[in-house]
Amino acid sequence: MGRLFWKIFIGLSLTFLIVSAVIGGMVYLHEHSAKTDEGFMHDKRADFLVGVTANALEYGGEDGAKALFKQWPERRGATVLVVDADGNDLIGRAVPQGSLAEAVDALVEGDQAASVRKVKTPAGNDYILFSPMTADVPPHLRKGPPPPPIFPVLLLQAFGALFTSFLFSAGFAVYLSRPIRYLRQTSRRLAEGHLDARVTPLLAKRNDEMAELGQDFDFMATRLQTLLNAQRQLLHDVSHELRSPVARMRLAVGLAQQQPEKLEAALSRIERETERLDELLGQILTLSRLQTDMSQEVKETISLNELIEDILQDVNFEAQAVGSKVIFKSNAEASVEGHYELLHRALENVIRNAVKYSPEGESVEVSLDKNDHNLITIQVHDHGPGIPETELEAVFEPFYRVTRQHKTEITGHGLGLAIAKRAIEKHKGQVTLSNASQGGLIVKISLHK
Incomplete structure (x- = not known):
């Protein structure tokens, strides 16, 4: 396991331990406070037991209460003390003075919610009835078996919570660190020359x-x-x-x-x-x-109309030798910010390719259009054999040669369109090729002003 696993594992484990300790401490203090601050029980069960004993004492006297105690269920927590005016229990049990004092205070204050009663027997004797907390009753007078020791129970619960938290922390740490281990292994394979190494198949079941x-x-x-x-x-x-x-x-x-x-x-x-x-x-x-970053190179404002006309002067001079010419049409003046040399070479390569593959005597049409959204479109249309549809994208790769079935001579190195495409893309534009319905190839160049 790596260092990240142990960091996650230890961090989660400490968090669980601290949270468990805080919650356990709060529960313990709450229970301890409840047992030490209150001297007698005052819940529904204690109220019922005290009420039954009070009825037996009030209508049956001391003998009735003693008979009731003889039939009392032998269970823990069923103790009801019957204390006379001298502070003695009816059947001789020890009376916790703290519980008695609080019971008296409850009677004086008229606390209706307290499980304590004052009863007068038919003989005229006054008694105070209440159910003391189990911890306040001497062990030899408790009803039923003693409660289990608290410390071993708490220790067992703490051990179970600790073991569970460790298991969860380990599983969660593995879940988080495993993808990073996969990434590390895959990156090493790539560095060793295994270029087909991929990490997605190892993470196929994850969606995060x-x-x-x-x-x-x-x-x-x-x-x-x-x-x-x-x-x-x-x-x-x-x-x-x-x-x-x-x-x-x-x-x-x-x-x-x-x-x-x-x-x-x-x-x-x-x-x-x-x-x-x-x-x-x-x-x-x-x-x-x-193929390098050209963002730091100085740009200039380039008139596309003048650039194309400058190119056509040289191209038309060469095209006359085979009886061809290049016709230029434009409906607006258009200019862009960029690199003059690269744009010149891109457009020149496209136009020269069009002249090269056009039949003798056929003209090449070059048009420039600009719409209301400042989108500039340059189209070069020749009347040559075109390019197979399956190769329209491949011709932009360096040194690619089109497969031709006719006897047209193929010259050049296959770099013209590759250079043109990359030069236009450097100017945030794009180049597309399509075969004309009436024959020939159409090269469409789109640029933004």
């Missing part, structure tokens, strides 16, 4: 805050597993993407060494591969930057 904590812990573990797997996959993909151009460069160097007359062609190949490597590394650095 500990179970919610376990669910949050498992969510964190799942997120951690996803991130680590994504990192491993990213390293694998980067290595794969870098291996191809490096291999071609080495091949070009070997070709130049073996055939010096082809040196110019080899240098040209090395230059192209170097440019591809530079572009790939730039995209990887951008993607890495987007």
Whole structure:
């Protein structure tokens, strides 16, 4: 058991002991006060016994009372003293002076609730009748067996209460500390590399805050597993993407060494591969930057109309080579607070992808709309083959390549849409893809001013 278990166990046990001691002490003081402060009994039972004795004495005289006592049930607490004017009991029993004095006081004060009577016999003798407390009666004059000793009974009760409190404290401490032990074990397994370790199955029967904590812990573990797997996959993909151009460069160097007359062609190949490597590394650095916290970077006001027009100048120049063009339509001036370079790269990647996969001679439509709630929507619609419905979300993963059944050439590294999505999300926006009913792909970008 851990330290938390013992803290809870000892704390609860001490609490039970203190509460039990206080309650027991109050009960004891109350009973002790009742037995010492009152010299005679004055409850319904005592009143009945005194009344029966008073009738026997009043109508039958001393002989009637003595005959009654001979037939009296042999039980504890059935004692009724009959005291004459000299303070002596009718049948010679010892009279507790404290009880007698209080009985006399009750008669003088006229206490109707007190179980005490003053009776005159037919012979004219006066007697005071009352039932003394059992503790005040001498042992040899008590009726019935003596009461059991108080201390052993209290000790037995205290031991039972103590044992019960210990059992409850131990069970409750285990109930509270067990989930924490499970969390500790699971966190250690995660640290050892078992990324599939989860704590929720161990807490399946609980429905409290500990179970919610376990669910949050498992969510964190799942997120951690996803991130680590994504990192491993990213390293694998980067290595794969870098291996191809490096291999071609080495091949070009070997070709130049073996055939010096082809040196110019080899240098040209090395230059192209170097440019591809530079572009790939730039995209990887951008993607890495987007995965870090950018809240401390300085933001600026960016006009989206001017940004898109600036991008289209370069894209349209390249699109003319294949007889295509990009048409831009806007119904309002829109601007956002953000990072110019990231937004420029995001929109440029989307528009260039649209031009790349559009057939020759087909145009690409870019529109900008702003509603009354300052929601800015940018749509890029091409007339290419589109994307299979099952892959509309997967294309946002780094290095993902769409599975195509036609002969369209696939170029690039699969980072354009991944960068675009993360850049837009950094600006509190979102990107969605959908296939147009008349063919082509529609990329919808939503931003808030």
